[in-house]
Amino acid sequence: MNSKILIFSVLLIVTLMCLGCISQPDSLQEDGLSGEEIGNIEEVEGLWMGSLEVQGGLELRLLFNISTMLDGSINATMDSLDQGVSGISVDTVTYKDGNLRLGAKSVGGVFEGTLKEDGKTLEGEWKQAELTLPLVLDRIEEKPDTRREQDPVKPYPYDEEEVVYENTAAGVTLAGTLTLPRSEGLFPAVILITGSGAQNRDEEIMGHRPFLVLSDYLTRRGIAVLRVDDRGVGGSTGGFSQATTEDFAGDVLSGIEYLKSREEIDPSRIGLIGHSEGGLIAPIVAVESPDVAFIVLMAGTGIPGEEILYLQNDLISRAEGVDNETIAQNIALMKSMYSVVKEEQDDTIAAEKLRKLIMDEVANMSEEEKQNSGYSEASSDTWVNASVQTLLSPWMRFFLTYDPSSTLMRVTCPVLAINGEKDLQVPPGENLKAIDEALKAGGNEDYTVKELPGLNHLFQTAQTGSPFEYATIEETISPTALEVIGDWISDHTQEK
Structure with a gap:
């Protein structure tokens, strides 16, 4: 694995204490998601499902439900089936000349795709924070059953x-x-x-x-x-x-x-x-x-929490085949960031220091490394702001030192x-x-x-x-x- 690829996962390790969902903080919103431009919306009404391939070869299924209400307004929601998250509001639906755009502000995510001639496939991309991933949505008739074998079945004996x-x-x-x-x-x-x-x-x-x-x-x-x-x-x-x-x-x-x-x-x-x-x-x-x-x-x-995070990063990285040099670089970055969080109580000053640390790291990446990591200039501000917000949250400040x-x-x-x-x-x-x-x-x-x-x-x-x-x-x-x-x-x- 390339030596810089894990930079963007460093800040997410803390969520792996109980693996957080696809959603980002409520304040993370995609610019320009206001208003709707609707063509023949009937062409894309219904259930659409596709899989994102993320780190480690893991596939996450996304399900979109697009419908027209009695008053003529468009209603759309998104489910992340494999993360157990359902009913995420899709705030913007834009459809014109076969091109569909679905924007979900609460997760900072956007799907952009083109309807194929058969009317059964939308081919496009999912963009969220620093990630841009291919996503093909297929029309399905009903929502898949996500029940696992051990899930109890009613009626219960209690x-x-x-x-x-x-x-x-x-x-x-x-x-x-x-x-x-x-x-x-x-x-x-x-x-x-x-x-x-x-x-x-x-x-x-x-x-x-x-x-x-x-x-x-x-x-x-x-x-x-x-x-x-x-x-x-x-x-x-x-x-x-x-x-x-x-x-x-x-x-x-x-x-x-x-x-x-x-x-x-x-x-x-x-x-x-x-x-x-x-x-x-x-x-x-x-x-x-x-x-x-x-x-x-x-x-x-x-x-203490800080020790947990270093151990997590090391062990999870090794399980994913990351080399020793990359692990050492990422832990060094983590230590620098956590030092700011622990020592600088002024959020404004701390935020600026953290942004500089992150962007200095990005500046040292080659174009190939940026591409392999999913980094994009267009979404860098969104991702950096979300990362800094997470690092300076009251929860993180407490967890690191407790x-x-x-x-x-x-x-x-x-x-x-x-x-x-x-x-x-x-x-x-x-x-x-x-x-x-x-x-x-x-x-x-x-x-x-x-x-x-x-x-x-x-x-x-x-x-x-x-x-x-x-x-x-x-x-x-x-x-x-x-x-x-x-x-x-x-x-x-x-x-x-």
């Missing part, structure tokens, strides 16, 4: 209820699903805490719904489960982009209070299961609230910490060791630390562990991981 409650301190309304066993008596309960990035209650990612599968498994074992949309996602209100890990901990505390108000739940047996960043959040909540009976850390971190070991040393409730052997995002060797040492140093007398062979960051049975495998693996969560979690919780919630 009760399912849509719930809403408040985080009054933050002025946020949280919406989720509570699943309850149908047996008699008070139930133990868990709250599922998602990984980084704006996640829905199923933690939907790359065509998988891990929290749907996990909640189904646990509820069938007699454990009530509350899974919740992150703030600003789905039915939950509030702003996600300005929130930090500590803010999300406040949302979980509100969930505990809600469960305590339910007459079906045993308030003395409420626990937390956190995946990835959720495994960072769960110990914070456990220290804050005496009502937390136990916590399960699924690929939770034990070392050391979870200081919190873990104060956790007194029982803890199960598990990682997959092939996890390249939260490497098990460094993180499980740090978690074990912190819990031991704090005097916790009931904890289990376990590495699960052959599993990746999502606890799928994997070949390399690369995030670019996630969508290609049919399994959502390994039965072994489900059993380890279920058995441990059952052992710790048995009524005495």
Whole structure:
């Protein structure tokens, strides 16, 4: 792989804590997407689907739905099927002389294509941030089934209820699903805490719904489960982009209070299961609230965020065949950028320093390297601004410097910490060791630390562990991981 190709992925590594979706920040908007020029729109009405080939040979299916409303207006939406993102608004539809342009401001993306003579194919390109990728859309009759083998099928042998409650301190309304066993008596309960990035209650990612599968498994074992949309996602209100890990901990505390108000739940047996960043959040909540009976850390971190990001970059790059020189260059760039984020508190000054670092790196690239990386002059400002915005977000500023070991040393409730052997995002060797040492140093007398062979960051049975495998693996969560979690919780919630 060319020595400069990974420059543009450096800034995206943090989203791989729980692989973020195709969408960019809400403020990232394509210039010129205002108004519509419509010819014979009937020619392109309907469902159109095509695949983008991105890094690592991964294919992402995009589905566009174009229709005419009763009032004559045009309605269009976009789904990223393999990332579990649906209903993205297409703000602009332009169609004239067989040329179609679809602009989605919220993701900073544009499709431009030409309708072939058969009327069944649109041949063109997808442009988003620094990327320009070929995209051929074919007309289809119905939306493909994206259900995975482990997704539960209704009717369920338990009760399912849509719930809403408040985080009054933050002025946020949280919406989720509570699943309850149908047996008699008070139930133990868990709250599922998602990984980084704006996640829905199923933690939907790359065509998988891990929290749907996990909640189904646990509820069938007699454990009530509350899974919740992150703030600003789905039915939950509030702003996600300005929130930090500590803010999300406040949302979980509100969930505990809600469960305590339910007459079906045993308030003395409420626990937390956190995946990835959720495994960072769960110990914070456990220290804050005496009502937390136990916590399960699924690929939770034990070392500071900055160290995690360097390890991620190194391991994922190697899994993708990147050479040592490139890896060293990218880590050097990361260190320079993170130094600015940590040391310069003035956002305006920090933004200028970061832009200079990035553009200096671009200036050293050959034309061939720019072409291979997907870089384009036309979209460089958009991409750089989005990258700087991500780096200077409150979440990133907190994550880079937060050391979870200081919190873990104060956790007194029982803890199960598990990682997959092939996890390249939260490497098990460094993180499980740090978690074990912190819990031991704090005097916790009931904890289990376990590495699960052959599993990746999502606890799928994997070949390399690369995030670019996630969508290609049919399994959502390994039965072994489900059993380890279920058995441990059952052992710790048995009524005495």
